[in-house]
Amino acid sequence: MARPVAGGLAKAAALLVLVLCMARRSDGVGVNWGTQLSNPLPASTMVRLLKDNGFDKVKLFDAEESILGALRGSGIQVMVGIPNDMLADLAGGGKAAEHWVKANVSKHVSDGVDIRFVAVGNEPFLTTFNGTYLNTTFPAMQSVQAALAKAGLGGRVKVTVALNADVYQSPTGKPSDGGFRDDIRGLMLSIVQFLASNGAPFVANVYPFISLYADPNFPLDYAFFQGSSSAVVDGGVTYENTFDANHDTLVAALRRNGFPDVPIVVGEVGWPTDGDANANPEYARQFNQGLLDHIASGKGTPLRPGVPVDAYLFSLVDEDQKSIRPGNFERHWGVFYYDGQPKYPLSLRGGDGDGAGTLVPAKGVEYLKKQWCVLKRDADLADQKVGDSVSYACGQADCTSLGYKTSCSGLDPRGNVSYAFNSYYQSNDQDDQACNFGGLATTTTVNPSSGTCRFIIQIVPTDPTSAATTSVAGGVATLLAALLLHRLF
Numbered sequence: 001m002a003r004p005v006a007g008g009l010a011k012a013a014a015l016l017v018l019v020l021c022m023a024r025r026s027d028g029v030g031v032n033w034g035t036q037l038s039n040p041l042p043a044s045t046m047v048r049l050l051k052d053n054g055f056d057k058v059k060l061f062d063a064e065e066s067i068l069g070a071l072r073g074s075g076i077q078v079m080v081g082i083p084n085d086m087l088a089d090l091a092g093g094g095k096a097a098e099h100w101v102k103a104n105v106s107k108h109v110s111d112g113v114d115i116r117f118v119a120v121g122n123e124p125f126l127t128t129f130n131g132t133y134l135n136t137t138f139p140a141m142q143s144v145q146a147a148l149a150k151a152g153l154g155g156r157v158k159v160t161v162a163l164n165a166d167v168y169q170s171p172t173g174k175p176s177d178g179g180f181r182d183d184i185r186g187l188m189l190s191i192v193q194f195l196a197s198n199g200a201p202f203v204a205n206v207y208p209f210i211s212l213y214a215d216p217n218f219p220l221d222y223a224f225f226q227g228s229s230s231a232v233v234d235g236g237v238t239y240e241n242t243f244d245a246n247h248d249t250l251v252a253a254l255r256r257n258g259f260p261d262v263p264i265v266v267g268e269v270g271w272p273t274d275g276d277a278n279a280n281p282e283y284a285r286q287f288n289q290g291l292l293d294h295i296a297s298g299k300g301t302p303l304r305p306g307v308p309v310d311a312y313l314f315s316l317v318d319e320d321q322k323s324i325r326p327g328n329f330e331r332h333w334g335v336f337y338y339d340g341q342p343k344y345p346l347s348l349r350g351g352d353g354d355g356a357g358t359l360v361p362a363k364g365v366e367y368l369k370k371q372w373c374v375l376k377r378d379a380d381l382a383d384q385k386v387g388d389s390v391s392y393a394c395g396q397a398d399c400t401s402l403g404y405k406t407s408c409s410g411l412d413p414r415g416n417v418s419y420a421f422n423s424y425y426q427s428n429d430q431d432d433q434a435c436n437f438g439g440l441a442t443t444t445t446v447n448p449s450s451g452t453c454r455f456i457i458q459i460v461p462t463d464p465t466s467a468a469t470t471s472v473a474g475g476v477a478t479l480l481a482a483l484l485l486h487r488l489f
Helices: 002-022 043-052 065-070 084-091 095-110 137-150 182-198 208-214 242-256 281-297 384-396 413-427 474-488
Strands: 030-033 057-060 077-082 115-122 158-164 202-205 232-234 237-239 264-269 311-313 372-375 441-444
Touching (some): 043 065, 077 095, 084 095, 084 115, 095 137, 137 182, 158 182, 158 264, 281 311
Parallel strands (some): 030 057, 030 311, 158 202, 264 311
Antiparallel strands (some): 232 237, 372 441
16 A cells, blocks of 8 residues: 555646745746757756756657657756647547547656647648648647647646748738738637637747748848847837747737737747758857847837846757758758857847856766767779769768858868768768678777867767667768769869
């Protein structure tokens, strides 16, 4: 009889922790935790990284058991995501949603995980999806809401959807003229009504970097927070940065349709550090510190003055297995490298990031041997096998730091080949066969890193039985390798 009593006390203690967590305010600094890495750090290490750096909130893209388990009792508020490929099943209602809630919310809430939100879908209305999720997203949201209510969590865990900022727009470019996209306006109004009725926030992903990347004429200083020579004047309001203008375009869209008080959460916002001419640590620090100072000021935006911005940085760590279809920068959004090392000083509570509060590295990280895979000195660059080997390596591993004005753009041709070889070698956990390439490669204990170009050493895999085998999409890999080979010769 002792075991049931002990179990009951444990459950009660977990619930007490949760209640105390729920009593906390919902503001603070959030961050997105993605897991598309060849060798992710252990979940426990990542949670400690979050806590050591003062992140109050985390947004997950899926309900991974190990991650939610590691967040138990941490006091970190959690937004759990549901991938788009699950929307059709959940839209059917009934048991599918109930089973999902039981396994991924109820279980963890009772164990002391502070789950605040469920984000049903991730940017499902992107035009690139060609309407794939238009008929399933909202029904899936309703099904999950009903399942939460049935589980007694309807008032505690809010259902929302993470939307790309392309669901709203302004025909004049002025925020005050903001409205929802014409082709989905009716659907958006149904969703916003649902959010308002349930006290849930509108979650929008905002990317000033993408605006700059997509438009060569976009004014660079307008992407940051230090003032702009290309400010947008909207009536009596002057917008000196695109973040506030984008945010208030959504505020105007909500107002115009009768929902002035729906809270807004910026689900993703950040700046990459590599893979493009405008993606570097200096710009990333400038943007992210400006954003964090903006949040810390509590001044809000022109259309919501005095309402602190609620946002989740994108992202926590780099992910070397993300798709690079949008651009090579996609694998470099982290404020930390793959191994939990900070990329640049950053103060989460505002300030210049040079003093107290700057980022601290992950603790207890274990690395593989200090050795790298490089091109042999006597290898001939004109050998067809070199080009074929680089193409293969970059198709299987990450070569996105090679390119015009990237961190490794200063390498000579032999250095480019060595970088590709080492990337493949490390992603395969330094397997001897991964540093052969038809006899062209060899290992070295001399670090080949040069300037801003880092030749990595892989961390010890969490699952030793699984070396990375995931490759980028064939067409993208072929294009990347072709561009690289063009630079080599």
